[in-house]
Amino acid sequence: MHDRAERRAVAPIVATVLALAYPAAVAAGAGALAVLTVAAAVSGCALVLARRSSLRLRVALAAIAVWLAGALGGAFLLSHHALRGFAWVLVALYAVPLPLVPWIYARTFAGSTVRRFEGPEPGGEQRSGGAEEQRGATP
Numbered sequence: 001m002h003d004r005a006e007r008r009a010v011a012p013i014v015a016t017v018l019a020l021a022y023p024a025a026v027a028a029g030a031g032a033l034a035v036l037t038v039a040a041a042v043s044g045c046a047l048v049l050a051r052r053s054s055l056r057l058r059v060a061l062a063a064i065a066v067w068l069a070g071a072l073g074g075a076f077l078l079s080h081h082a083l084r085g086f087a088w089v090l091v092a093l094y095a096v097p098l099p100l101v102p103w104i105y106a107r108t109f110a111g112s113t114v115r116r117f118e119g120p121e122p123g124g125e126q127r128s129g130g131a132e133e134q135r136g137a138t139p
Contacts, residue, residue: 011047018043056108064101068093 018040025036045061071092078085 010050014043014047054108054110056110057105060104060108064104071096 018036021036025032049057049061071088074092075085075089078088
């Protein structure tokens, strides 16, 4: 098995290949673009698993894959209805994943907790929590 440095070196290469292949896929047509999109998703998941393999992450990726298959199945069933199909794709494949996928990924880290924003501190002044505070430069 490769060591960690070799696994990290693969990510930029894969990203570069996919970025260079995208314009060619657009020029080649919808079929090539669909294949490249699937390849990008699979390679992204594979790179994450190679860098940080855990049971929680595998379960999360499997859950996302099942949801994606269901969403694509729904899009296929609604392909003959232009407005309903477009609305389904917009909601199921775009709007829902925006908050859901990063939240699921964050939950894969050991001891992760999702914290809610609780507003300003009771003193009335809101702290920024910026770089100065992290360096200890605040008075």
